[in-house]
Amino acid sequence: MIDSSIKTVEIKNIKEECKNIKTFTFNSERFEMKSNLQKPKPGQFVMIWVPGVDEVPMSISGVDDGNWKITVKNVGECTNKLHELEVGDYIGIKGPYGNYFSFPDNTSAKIILVAGGFGTAPLKFLAKEMLKNKYNFTLIQGARNQEDILFLEDLEQFDQNYSEMVFCTDDGSFGYEGFSTQQLEKIITKISIKEMKTTYVYTCGPEKMMYRVFEICEQFDIPLQASLERMMRCGCGLCGLCAIDPLGLLVCKDGPVFDSNQLRAMDDFGKFKRDFTGKKIPID
Amino acid sequence: MLEVKISRLELSSPIILASGFLGISSSSMKRIINAGAGAVTSKSIGPKPRKGYKNPSIFEILPGTFINSVGLANPGIDEFINELNEMKIHNIPIIVSLFGETIDSYRKVALKAENAGACAVELNISCPHAEVSSIGINPDLTYSLVKKIKKALSIPIFVKLNPNVTSITEIAQAAERGGADAVVAINTLAAMVIDINTKRPILSHGSGGLSGKSIHPIAIKKVYDLYKVLKIPIIGCGGVSSYKDAIEFFLAGATAIQIGTALYQGIELITQINEDLNNYLKRMGYESITELTGVSHNFKLQEVPDF
Ligand SMILES: Cc1cc2nc3c(=O)[nH]c(=O)nc-3n(C[C@H](O)[C@H](O)[C@H](O)COP(=O)(O)OP(=O)(O)OC[C@H]3O[C@@H](n4cnc5c(N)ncnc54)[C@H](O)[C@@H]3O)c2cc1C
Ligand SMILES: Cc1cc2nc3c(=O)[nH]c(=O)nc-3n(C[C@H](O)[C@H](O)[C@H](O)COP(=O)(O)O)c2cc1C
Ligand code: FES
Numbered sequence: 001m002i003d004s005s006i007k008t009v010e011i012k013n014i015k016e017e018c019k020n021i022k023t024f025t026f027n028s029e030r031f032e033m034k035s036n037l038q039k040p041k042p043g044q045f046v047m048i049w050v051p052g053v054d055e056v057p058m059s060i061s062g063v064d065d066g067n068w069k070i071t072v073k074n075v076g077e078c079t080n081k082l083h084e085l086e087v088g089d090y091i092g093i094k095g096p097y098g099n100y101f102s103f104p105d106n107t108s109a110k111i112i113l114v115a116g117g118f119g120t121a122p123l124k125f126l127a128k129e130m131l132k133n134k135y136n137f138t139l140i141q142g143a144r145n146q147e148d149i150l151f152l153e154d155l156e157q158f159d160q161n162y163s164e165m166v167f168c169t170d171d172g173s174f175g176y177e178g179f180s181t182q183q184l185e186k187i188i189t190k191i192s193i194k195e196m197k198t199t200y201v202y203t204c205g206p207e208k209m210m211y212r213v214f215e216i217c218e219q220f221d222i223p224l225q226a227s228l229e230r231m232m233r234c235g236c237g238l239c240g241l242c243a244i245d246p247l248g249l250l251v252c253k254d255g256p257v258f259d260s261n262q263l264r265a266m267d268d269f270g271k272f273k274r275d276f277t278g279k280k281i282p283i284d
Numbered sequence: 285m286l287e288v289k290i291s292r293l294e295l296s297s298p299i300i301l302a303s304g305f306l307g308i309s310s311s312s313m314k315r316i317i318n319a320g321a322g323a324v325t326s327k328s329i330g331p332k333p334r335k336g337y338k339n340p341s342i343f344e345i346l347p348g349t350f351i352n353s354v355g356l357a358n359p360g361i362d363e364f365i366n367e368l369n370e371m372k373i374h375n376i377p378i379i380v381s382l383f384g385e386t387i388d389s390y391r392k393v394a395l396k397a398e399n400a401g402a403c404a405v406e407l408n409i410s411c412p413h414a415e416v417s418s419i420g421i422n423p424d425l426t427y428s429l430v431k432k433i434k435k436a437l438s439i440p441i442f443v444k445l446n447p448n449v450t451s452i453t454e455i456a457q458a459a460e461r462g463g464a465d466a467v468v469a470i471n472t473l474a475a476m477v478i479d480i481n482t483k484r485p486i487l488s489h490g491s492g493g494l495s496g497k498s499i500h501p502i503a504i505k506k507v508y509d510l511y512k513v514l515k516i517p518i519i520g521c522g523g524v525s526s527y528k529d530a531i532e533f534f535l536a537g538a539t540a541i542q543i544g545t546a547l548y549q550g551i552e553l554i555t556q557i558n559e560d561l562n563n564y565l566k567r568m569g570y571e572s573i574t575e576l577t578g579v580s581h582n583f584k585l586q587e588v589p590d591f
Contacts, residue, residue, distance in 0.1 A: 248311030
């Protein structure tokens with residue numbers, strides 16, 4: 001059973017990943033979980049309470065032993081305040097929540113991860129687990145420019161026999177010039193028909209990007225898993241704020257990871273989300 | 285076996301979704317109906333969009349017991365009508381929970397809900413952490429509000445009771461006199477949690493309302509007391525997480541029940557409770573769940589302690 005209490009923990013480590021993004025590490029070992037502590041899996045998220053400010057969803061970007069990591073982009077009030085915190089300050093944790101990415105049965109499958117912005121956080125975690133399990137994969141990371149590329153040091157240490165890194169930036173300052181989706185198309189068109197049958201794509205990033213990834217995968221009949229984001233209040237399937245029409249799938253409980261069949265059935269995907277009042281608004 | 289009738293409302297199951305749970309989008313409420321609920325209640329809807337309180341606003345404090353302070357966040361009735369229209373197409377029995385800033389604004393929201401196809405309205409006079417709670421603690425105001433709405437509407441009117449009052453029966457009787465078709469008991473119990481590391485209240489609003497497992501015996505007692513004084517049906521609400529909790533509400537005097545917090549376990553819980561209720565009725569030799577309403581009142585209880 002998932003424990004939905006809020007536990008306060010000290011921040012153990014803070015790493016500046018790039019200008020606007022920091023990784024925070026905290027230790028989960030002292031959480032008094034009711035059940036055996038479930039170790040978060042790639043794709044799962046936690047609700048992070050910044051005392052006195054707000055509580056917002058954040059993907060787990062890494063786990064080692066009892067240490068959990070989140071990688072946070074400073075975009076507004078709560079994340080701004082979080083960026084001001086120091087090692088030793090308290091934050092509150094609720095979760096881990098949601099489902100997670102599932103691995104292909106066969107380790108020789110061709111795997112492509114398409115990451116954009118802080119969406120790289122859960123995919124880096126996924127990539128690490130894939131390496132551990134001897135899967136081969138290509139990670140395409142898209143960013144605006146060189147300064148926004150994430151986890152470069154980490155990624156360079158990945159075993160190159162199993163992993164390939166592709167970078168692209170809008171301004172061409174690092175890696176290819178252009179969008180990650182263009183690189184995805186380029187890679188897919190080079191895949192043999194036989195190999196196409198065992199190709200799998202995973203994505204997390206801005207929804208417009210993920211929608212394009214979805215279109216490409218549909219065109220080539222490649223199964224996709226995409227991690228979606230919606231406004232969240234409870235994180236645990238009670239409030240209904242994160243529901244996606246028309247099936248009423250809850251991003252916090254049925255997701256955040258959805259497969260091609262589910263994505264196909266969504267009218268809202270790439271188009272609509274809800275604000276904090278529950279009103280439906282277009283995705284920009 | 286599970287059919288119940290509350291005022292003119294006929295439901296295929298006595299399980300109704302409580303207000304505040306998954307009650308924002310027609311799509312998730314449709315899921316609740318498909319899981320076997322007799323009706324759904326919307327999130328409490330007001331005249332205007334409202335963001336409510338910031339997070340943290342919902343968390344668990346004991347296994348199955350939650351505290352919340354959402355502050356009546358809602359998109360406003362004009363926006364919510366889109367969802368109601370959608371529900372009408374799919375024939376989903378929806379009770380619109382609503383509130384207003386004044387008695388007249390309650391009336392306006394209620395009329396819009398009725399016109400958009402609500403099968404009943406539930407007046408939220410009981411939210412312990414919002415300003416409308418003032419109506420729910422005052423019998424005269426409760427009477428005036430219900431009477432005014434009753435005059436304006438033709439669909440049934442339910443009144444959701446606030447347990448944080450000196451006498452819940454007095455408020456309920458005022459609602460009955462005003463013309464309420466049923467009461468829902470209970471809303472959440474005023475509560476608070478303070479974090480010992482940061483030393484501050486965790487909810488952004490500080491105080492909130494308790495729901496789930498641990499309020500169930502309190503809700504049973506309220507329903508038991510209400511059954512003694514009311515003629516109108518009572519809908520039991522508070523901590524239902526299994527068929528046993530539902531049966532208990534019936535025995536205390538309920539005609540139907542609402543379920544909320546326990547849904548953190550998943551929507552399928554509703555299907556399970558329906559099935560278990562059926563089995564219980566068969567095992568006990570009842571033909572209808574309605575036969576159970578108020579049965580616990582048939583027993584003579586000890587009134588004076590022994591010396
Ligand atoms: C499942 C999930 C995983 C996420 N993982 C990460 C991550 O790994 N790293 C990261 O930097 N960000 C992540 N986010 C986004 C992050 O939650 C928002 O950036 C954060 O809430 C912004 O809060 P703010 O107060 O700083 O900004 P605000 O100015 O309040 O809001 C800026 C934008 O952030 C989003 N947002 C605000 N509040 C919420 C909320 N309660 N729930 C969801 N979105 C909200 C909205 O799109 C809003 O327009 C994730 C979101 C979800 C739903
Ligand atoms: C997160 C949350 C939101 C709620 N929102 C409302 C609301 O908008 N209107 C209302 O009348 N009751 C609201 N309630 C109270 C519930 O409808 C119900 O009375 C209470 O939770 C007890 O039932 P339960 O133990 O089955 O959850 C809310 C409760 C919770 C936990
Ligand atoms: S965030 Fe509340 S149901 Fe998903």
